[in-house]
Amino acid sequence: MYLEMALLLYLIVAAVTVFLRQRLLDAVIIYASYSVVLSAVWLLLLAPDLAITEAAVATGISGVLFFVVLKRIQAMDAEHSLDEEV
Amino acid sequence: MWLYLRENYYQITAMFLFGIGLSALLLDRNLVKKLIGLNICNSGIYLFLAAQGYIRGGAVPIVADGVQLYINPVPTGLILTGIVISVSVTAFALALVVRLYKRYQTLDIDELSKLVVKEGM
Amino acid sequence: MVENFPFFSIFLPIFAAIFCMLWHERYAWHFTLGSTAITLLLSLATLNYIYSNALSVTYLMGHFPAPFGNEIRFGALEAFMASLFSGISLLTMWGGTATVRCDIHPSKLRFYYLMENLLLAGLLAIIYSNDIFTTFVFIEIATIAACSLVSAGENGRSLLASFVYLAMSLLGSGLLLLAISILYSITGHLLFAGLAESIASLVATGSYTLPLAVLSALTIAGLSIKSAIFPFHGWLPEAYSSATTPTSALLAGIVTKTYLVFLLKLICRVFGRAYWASMLLSRIFLACGVMAILYGSLQAMRQRDLKQTLSYASISQIGYISVALGVGTIPALVAACFQMVSHALSKSMLFMATAGLAEASQGETSYKTLRGAARRNPVAAAAFVVGALSLVGIPPLPGFMAKLYLAQSALASPEGWLVVPVILLGTVLGAMYYLPALATLFGSDTAAWSDRESAEGDKSPPALLPASLGVFISLTVLLGFFAPQVWQILEQGIINLH
Amino acid sequence: MNLFSLSAWRHRLLRYYPLVALSLTVGITALLLVTLAALPPLGEVGNPSHNLVSLKYIEDGLGDTGALNIVAGMILDYRAFDTFGEACVLFTATCAIIILLRSDTPDAYDTMLHQMEEPHTNIILQSVSFLLVGIMLVFGCYVIANGHLSPGGGFSGGSILGAALILYVNSYGIRRASHFINFTIYRRLVSFSLLFYAAFKGYSFFMGANHLPSGIPLGKPGDLLSAGLILPLNIAVGCVVAGTVYAIYVLFSQGEMR
Numbered sequence: 008m009y010l011e012m013a014l015l016l017y018l019i020v021a022a023v024t025v026f027l028r029q030r031l032l033d034a035v036i037i038y039a040s041y042s043v044v045l046s047a048v049w050l051l052l053l054a055p056d057l058a059i060t061e062a063a064v065a066t067g068i069s070g071v072l073f074f075v076v077l078k079r080i081q082a083m084d085a086e087h088s089l090d091e092e093v
Numbered sequence: 094m095w096l097y098l099r100e101n102y103y104q105i106t107a108m109f110l111f112g113i114g115l116s117a118l119l120l121d122r123n124l125v126k127k128l129i130g131l132n133i134c135n136s137g138i139y140l141f142l143a144a145q146g147y148i149r150g151g152a153v154p155i156v157a158d159g160v161q162l163y164i165n166p167v168p169t170g171l172i173l174t175g176i177v178i179s180v181s182v183t184a185f186a187l188a189l190v191v192r193l194y195k196r197y198q199t200l201d202i203d204e205l206s207k208l209v210v211k212e213g214m
Numbered sequence: 215m216v217e218n219f220p221f222f223s224i225f226l227p228i229f230a231a232i233f234c235m236l237w238h239e240r241y242a243w244h245f246t247l248g249s250t251a252i253t254l255l256l257s258l259a260t261l262n263y264i265y266s267n268a269l270s271v272t273y274l275m276g277h278f279p280a281p282f283g284n285e286i287r288f289g290a291l292e293a294f295m296a297s298l299f300s301g302i303s304l305l306t307m308w309g310g311t312a313t314v315r316c317d318i319h320p321s322k323l324r325f326y327y328l329m330e331n332l333l334l335a336g337l338l339a340i341i342y343s344n345d346i347f348t349t350f351v352f353i354e355i356a357t358i359a360a361c362s363l364v365s366a367g368e369n370g371r372s373l374l375a376s377f378v379y380l381a382m383s384l385l386g387s388g389l390l391l392l393a394i395s396i397l398y399s400i401t402g403h404l405l406f407a408g409l410a411e412s413i414a415s416l417v418a419t420g421s422y423t424l425p426l427a428v429l430s431a432l433t434i435a436g437l438s439i440k441s442a443i444f445p446f447h448g449w450l451p452e453a454y455s456s457a458t459t460p461t462s463a464l465l466a467g468i469v470t471k472t473y474l475v476f477l478l479k480l481i482c483r484v485f486g487r488a489y490w491a492s493m494l495l496s497r498i499f500l501a502c503g504v505m506a507i508l509y510g511s512l513q514a515m516r517q518r519d520l521k522q523t524l525s526y527a528s529i530s531q532i533g534y535i536s537v538a539l540g541v542g543t544i545p546a547l548v549a550a551c552f553q554m555v556s557h558a559l560s561k562s563m564l565f566m567a568t569a570g571l572a573e574a575s576q577g578e579t580s581y582k583t584l585r586g587a588a589r590r591n592p593v594a595a596a597a598f599v600v601g602a603l604s605l606v607g608i609p610p611l612p613g614f615m616a617k618l619y620l621a622q623s624a625l626a627s628p629e630g631w632l633v634v635p636v637i638l639l640g641t642v643l644g645a646m647y648y649l650p651a652l653a654t655l656f657g658s659d660t661a662a663w664s665d666r667e668s669a670e671g672d673k674s675p676p677a678l679l680p681a682s683l684g685v686f687i688s689l690t691v692l693l694g695f696f697a698p699q700v701w702q703i704l705e706q707g708i709i710n711l712h
Numbered sequence: 713m714n715l716f717s718l719s720a721w722r723h724r725l726l727r728y729y730p731l732v733a734l735s736l737t738v739g740i741t742a743l744l745l746v747t748l749a750a751l752p753p754l755g756e757v758g759n760p761s762h763n764l765v766s767l768k769y770i771e772d773g774l775g776d777t778g779a780l781n782i783v784a785g786m787i788l789d790y791r792a793f794d795t796f797g798e799a800c801v802l803f804t805a806t807c808a809i810i811i812l813l814r815s816d817t818p819d820a821y822d823t824m825l826h827q828m829e830e831p832h833t834n835i836i837l838q839s840v841s842f843l844l845v846g847i848m849l850v851f852g853c854y855v856i857a858n859g860h861l862s863p864g865g866g867f868s869g870g871s872i873l874g875a876a877l878i879l880y881v882n883s884y885g886i887r888r889a890s891h892f893i894n895f896t897i898y899r900r901l902v903s904f905s906l907l908f909y910a911a912f913k914g915y916s917f918f919m920g921a922n923h924l925p926s927g928i929p930l931g932k933p934g935d936l937l938s939a940g941l942i943l944p945l946n947i948a949v950g951c952v953v954a955g956t957v958y959a960i961y962v963l964f965s966q967g968e969m970r
Contacts, residue, residue: 019106052164054172068957071878080191104754131384149754154783165766181805182354184805212370281764355800402759402766404765
């Protein structure tokens with residue numbers, strides 16, 4: 008009972024922190040942790056199909072994609088600073 | 094009021110997540126934060142749907158002998174579809190964000206709209 | 215045998231899309247053309263079979279009957295809308311070949327046609343489906359395909375317009391999904407048949423009144439975001455004016471109408487007309503329609519670009535449809551369908567005519583460069599004139615018939631005092647932004663323009679565009695003359711919709 | 713979501729936009745919380761959503777579909793049209809990403825990106841992935857194959873396979889990965905599995921609609937090869953998802969799938 012309360016509280020806290028954090032990398036990391044805790048909540052709701060799908064698909068694909076987009080944006084920044092110097 | 098809160102804490106969390114995700118989507122100026130807000134908003138809806146399918150004392154919907162009460166399998170099926178949809182839509186939106194950043198070097202939607210209007214002139 | 219045709223017409227575009235992905239790029243255009251043409255023939259055959267026997271067929275998708283498995287259901291209205299949408303998709307795709315070939319990167323052309331196939335499949339599945347969650351899934355397909363078509367132009371403006379369009383559409387389908395989950399939690403059904411009876415029993419016993427009101431408000435809000443009804447129309451002008459012209463012809467013609475057909479099915483089949491008329495929502499919907507007519511026309515007058523004018527004009531035309539839906543009686547709903555049909559045809563024709571005119575004046579659609587474009591491309595100018603006159607509401611053309619039917623049905627209902635003056639005002643405002651557009655097209659050629667023309671040589675538009683514009687003109691004129699027959703088809707569709 | 717054609721009176725509107733949006737969101741959330749009070753409580757057996765529809769899925773699920781996992785039986789047999797739509801959503805999103813990100817004229821920017829991407833021989837990553845990739849592939853196939861017996865299925869198993877491929881690309885570089893999966897192989901894999909999925913699902917829809925027995929044996933519940941069409945469909949969906957995950961990752965990180 009209190010485990011459920013704790014996990015759900017974490018979900019809300021993570022959602023608000025993602026909204027408040029200025030740095031993108033923090034927001035994306037917190038969103039990935041939000042998604043992992045959500046897949047634990049699906050287990051508490053007796054839906055194992057959802058837990059494995061959320062963990063593999065939601066965290067596995069969209070979480071990784073957010074990181075790749077950030078890496079690509081930093082790569083573009085590096086490429087642009089290269090242009091300015093030349 | 095207190096009993097109602099103790100009773101349905103899953104649905105209440107779901108509605109709070111929906112509200113937080115919606116406000117992030119509308120208020121935040123960074124495109125990536127908007128998409129994260131959209132994902133949180135969708136997962137709030139799925140949490141509400143899953144809470145509707147949950148039965149106290151029910152078992153996981155895998156047929157096993159000696160089990161009388163299973164939980165409702167329909168919301169689980171709907172949310173499975175929903176999760177894959179929100180992932181594929183987020184991937185497409187991120188592709189748009191990458192192309193926009195490649196062209197305008199900013200993720201802020203106000204600056205983007207100013208740059209687009211200036212480019213149009 | 216004919217009852218299987220809608221099932222084929224949903225799966226055929228998907229197969230064509232997969233073949234576009236698989237085979238060489240050259241065949242993508244042929245696969246799309248073939249599959250859309252066959253879908254058109256299938257839909258017309260279904261319409262003929264359904265209308266002559268006046269029935270509404272329920273087709274099981276799988277082995278399990280109504281409340282358990284999926285099913286699609288088609289009556290006269292769905293069959294007519296399906297044939298109209300596949301017809302317009304065929305004409306815009308066939309006519310816009312040249313414009314698309316020069317706007318879009320050649321290696322991406324294959325995926326552009328693939329997206330058009332998937333968009334048509336999604337729209338047909340939304341029209342035919344008899345299950346609320348299946349419609350939600352295919353709404354997502356139509357949304358991604360439409361946003362990808364808008365962003366295929368790959369200039370900065372279309373990318374940002376596509377992102378705004380996608381974000382607002384996802385917000386709309388998020389609200390729709392929330393409404394579906396509340397609906398499921400109080401009724402336990404997902405198919406329209408089960409939903410209708412459980413909602414009727416809930417309304418009769420008066421239980422769950424607040425959730426019912428909230429979920430219908432969420433559904434209406436979600437669908438009006440997606441079909442750009444007044445307060446949520448922000449994405450439409452940018453999306454339509456920045457996309458390639460055949461794409462905006464396709465989107466303006468059929469995508470927004472599909473969500474309104476789905477809303478019509480919800481009103482008639484799930485909520486029931488009596489419950490919908492008693493709700494405060496239909497009054498709000500009517501008010502939004504009135505504001506849309508005025509706001510769209512006023513904004514259209516201020517634009518200096520032809521595609522911007524047409525986009526704002528389609529906001530005001532969608533306003534007419536939501537006014538008719540707001541009134542809610544059977545003649546009003548049939549008038550709404552007729553307005554959808556006439557607007558889909560005329561607006562697609564206007565955008566295709568703009569493509570022709572822009573091609574004759576170096577691809578620019580602003581009023582300055584289009585001055586005197588009528589002489590350079592007479593067929594496109596004729597199509598533009600017919601489309602403009604139809605939407606302004608000149609008697610023999612379908613636009614006038616739509617407004618006439620709307621006025622007649624509104625007079626019979628208590629809101630007549632508000633609707634009829636708004637229609638007249640809308641007609642006047644419509645004239646005030648279409649006539650200047652026509653004036654610039656037929657205006658005098660500026661000297662600078664004519665010699666640039668000779669220097670560049672007369673770039674005659676390829677044969678496909680004038681041919682498709684000719685078909686568009688004949689369809690519009692035919693629709694104007696055969697309006698009573700079309701009215702009977704739609705009326706039979708609406709009556710046996712529930 | 714501010715409207716961005718910046719005419720004069722729109723500036724005044726934009727200043728109030730955050731206030732309007734925040735009050736709108738707070739209003740909607742408050743309305744929904746009030747609606748929750750009227751909705752059926754959590755976990756009661758008598759809730760309206762636990763009606764004849766869900767009871768039929770639970771009781772006749774094993775008999776009609778032969779799948780022990782009632783949810784897999786429901787999404788791949790009772791409500792198969794939704795899952796077919798879902799596979800099409802995935803296919804649409806991938807093609808939309810290919811339109812946007814696949815740069816076929818590798819201009820200077822992309823070639824520079826490739827040098828940056830080529831992983832210098834990172835011993836730690838390579839040795840870890842040497843162990844992990846095999847196990848992940850086997851686990852992914854297990855999740856797909858047992859979709860109808862235990863939780864899992866095409867989508868989650870496919871994304872586990874995709875994750876294994878991503879780990880391999882990250883540690884051994886795209887040149888070695890493109891030996892066994894490049895754009896042509898990806899295109900054929902996704903197209904053939906989607907064709908297979910559409911053809912078999914279309915067949916069972918067509919048979920069901922015309923009230924003909926589809927003649928697919930359901931097998932003994934609990935066996936690997938039971939539950940009629942569900943296993944081959946799971947495998948097809950697994951291939952689609954694995955290909956899609958790999959393609960999306962490579963298109964995002966390198967913008968080019970050789």
